[in-house]
Amino acid sequence: MAEILLPLLVLCPLAASLLVFLSAGRMGARAIGTVACAGVGISAVASIILSVMLLSGPVAGGLQVTLWPWMRVAGLSADIAFTLDRISMVMVLVVTIVGLLIHVYAAGYMRDDPGIARFFGCMTLFVAAMLVLVLASDLLCLFIGWEGVGLCSYLLIGFWYDDPANTAAARKAFYMTRMGDVALLCGLLLLACATGSLRIGTVLASVADGRLPASGVNVAAAFILVGALAKSAQIPFQAWLPDAMAGPTPTSALIHAATMVAAGVYLIARVHDLFAMAAPVMALTAVLGALTLLMGACTALVQSDLKRILAWSTISQLGYMFLVLGCGVWQAALFHLMTHAFFKALLFLTAGAVIMRAGHEQDIFRLGGLRRAMPGLTAAFVAGASALAGLPLVTAGFYSKEMILSGVWHVHFGLAREWTLSGHPLWGIALLGAFLTALYIFRCVFIVFCGKAGTRAAGRTSRLMGIPLVCLSVLSLFGGVIEMPDTLPSLHLFSALLNPGTPLSHADEPVWLVLAGALAPLAGLGVAWVLWGRPSPVMREIPGQAGVIRPARTGRGMDVLYDRVFVQPFRLLAWLTRLDIPGHAITGTGRLTRAANAGILGARAGLLEMLAIRATGTARWAGHLPGLFQNGRVRWYAAWIAGGLCAGLAMAVLS
Known part of the structure; x- marks a missing residue:
């Protein structure tokens, strides 16, 4: 029976989402709300039945279904498989039961909104993605659900896209959580290279057996921690969550209070054996959590x-x-x-x-x-x-x-x-x-x-x-x-x-x-x-709303810091790229090289011409010189002979 109910947990809200999306404009608000609530409601009932089955079975057991093998390459395998154990059971019950109550509330809250079909399509799709994240027995499959909830969050935060502030808040949440997603993917790839698998049980067993060096465990845990911090809006990624309140209130209740932001907590709890081997990362997690809880409480105290x-x-x-x-x-x-x-x-x-x-x-x-x-x-x-x-x-x-x-x-x-x-x-x-x-x-x-x-x-x-x-x-x-x-x-x-x-x-x-x-x-x-x-x-x-209170109340202090540290340098780089300063520098260097080459060629040509003229003059003068001696005067010839004879005798005597 588990082979049917486990996939049904995900398929019901996914089918409801597709039905609502495809029938947009053809169904009334009540019918749309009924379909969405029915999809999540069936998942809630299935989760309760599966929880009873799990608790009535062996203590160390779990319910597992492999849907299909995803990839088989040298040194790595990944499956689309679901596992319901005691940790994931808690999250499944929270997601489905609380999600069902929020969907029922939203059916009344959003009944007059013209975009109700789009809203419930995104909400039920979010529930399906969250269940994939929670039930995944493979970290790569978990990453699919992780990205799915991020996409649905973006769509729901910017639901009322006519207001530029809402779309800006959606982009902000998307960009900041993507930074964490990149770090999480780096951590998963590191574990895949070290263990040859991304199956959660295999990875944790490899860590427990000491197949990963301490440095590798610390680096992988640090990458996963960054991903969890970004998804759960912890220091230094907390700035996106308050702006995410631009979405409809049921969105805030489902995504940004009960489920999505808790995904980072669930991920660390899911691989707690890995973090237990990384003491520095554990200490960092505790310190960041303490700072975040104190900062969040102080900031909430000055909000209006x-x-x-x-x-x-x-x-x-x-x-x-x-x-x-x-x-x-x-x-x-x-x-x-x-x-x-x-x-x-x-x-x-x-x-x-x-x-x-x-x-x-x-x-x-x-x-x-x-x-x-x-x-x-x-x-x-x-x-x-x-x-x-x-x-x-x-x-x-x-x-x-x-x-x-x-x-x-x-x-x-x-x-x-x-x-x-x-x-x-x-x-x-x-x-x-x-x-x-x-x-x-x-x-x-x-x-x-x-x-x-x-x-x-x-x-x-x-x-x-x-x-x-x-x-x-x-x-x-x-x-x-x-x-x-x-x-x-x-x-x-x-x-x-x-x-x-x-x-x-x-x-x-x-x-x-x-x-x-x-x-x-x-x-x-x-x-x-x-x-x-x-x-x-x-x-x-x-x-004292001035000074330190004002940035806390507006929530823009962290935005200013991000703007100075990340945005402005990036804009400077974009400006330099748009002006193509390196291209201009290369072009200018080429022009200077061509000018220098032309000058060298001209100087060489002038020097060769001057040398040719001087050589010609010297040759002409040398040719004219013998003519001076051959003037036809016998006395001059006798004088030159006598002078040469005297010079030769003098050299002979002196030597």
Whole structure:
């Protein structure tokens, strides 16, 4: 049965995408939404059935189907094959179930858009590409899905292409993620040359057996890390994600919150054995994750656009995942990936409904008092905000962040034989990030839904859009109870699911560690209430919008850096190429050479002519000289003979 259901996971959304594309203009909005939701829905049902089959089978087993051999060349083989194991199962369930809820929401959100067929065609094609990425048992097949989600992301970000800003954002995302894709391809080619295969199991076995030298492992891991950083919008590739909010809100929820940006996290978790052998790359991953989560939280704190706040929040939360991946606790990264998909999709979809009913107003300072006009949306947004902040015990985000904080606290990086780096400083950054997360998200809650009324709300949220919000609210609040720290009622279902028999547990974990993780978001909530939540708030905007705050708020600081470091030098090179300065230099050199050659030829001709004239004159004079002696005078002849005889006798006597 697995031989049928595994390909069906990909074929259903792919067939729905083709059907919607080919029938554009012939189907109504409701029919298009129904076809798209049916395609993703069948994949969701199939994923649940396959998960039950996998969990009921052998512990170390997996479901695998080889569709066809792709290439067979000397020293390398590649197949189009799918594998469902416990790691890919988590991602498949997230992609299909969350994707289905977002598609149902989008059917109501996009029903009046004239490009609805193009939208759902790209959305279902994205789901198919994401499933290829997740299920691929060969790294080359994974790269196909990797490129597929990048293409669909470009099409969906620039969906409303009439606005030049949207097309610019799409190009920006495409170019920046392509830089990472090139690095990823370099890493895959390096592994292919070293192991003779790109099958994930074969590559990891070769690494474990020591067939790759340490330098090769480090270089390959570094290349893969660059690809993951670009796809997941981590430092220094984070600038594309906030601009990607130009696309429709369901696009933001599906691609830039729940699935595509998590592809980098999944890739590193998928080849975690390779990264475990590259200690310097692991340390770099953790440091970049810590810096990104702190930078994203600080930037979100000064944003005024509702969707950009959530975008920077996504960057920050992905930083948590990279931090714990660098610490080697990849189970915690996947757990937070799952809970993040729940509450961030909920926040984006709720924000989309709020923006739609507020006349497409996204500035939080022009909104306000919406809890009276939108009590249901307020409850959904507060549920998502609470999960994002990680409020203790009552939200899924608390348990996943607690798992991250615990993993970071206990890690030690062995960078050299006698040099180890403790994870305690990184734990402090993560705890500060938890405080800032609660601060900026509840700043948004208090300004938008409480206080003085701003933009007037109109209309009602349709039931088709409301059902996914209810489901995601339940998952955001209760989806994390499958993994609890040991200081609470010990429950490790998620880590036991990924590593049967060896669940991730820290029995010696101090109680104050859990208390610190619980108090940090509560402190952030309290400060946010004091500053923005009271009837007479202390502040409305962050003071001092000049200086360092302004680049952070506009998000253009990194763009300026990229412009100075990459764009301007490239433009200078293009300008030099357009002017063809090397061509002009070569032409000028040729002209100078021809002129010098002509001068040398002229000088040689003049010298030869002068020498010829002088030689002729000398010969004429030499010919005239004997004539002077032959003048016919006998006395002169006798005198010359006598003089010559005297000269000869003198020379004879002297010698």
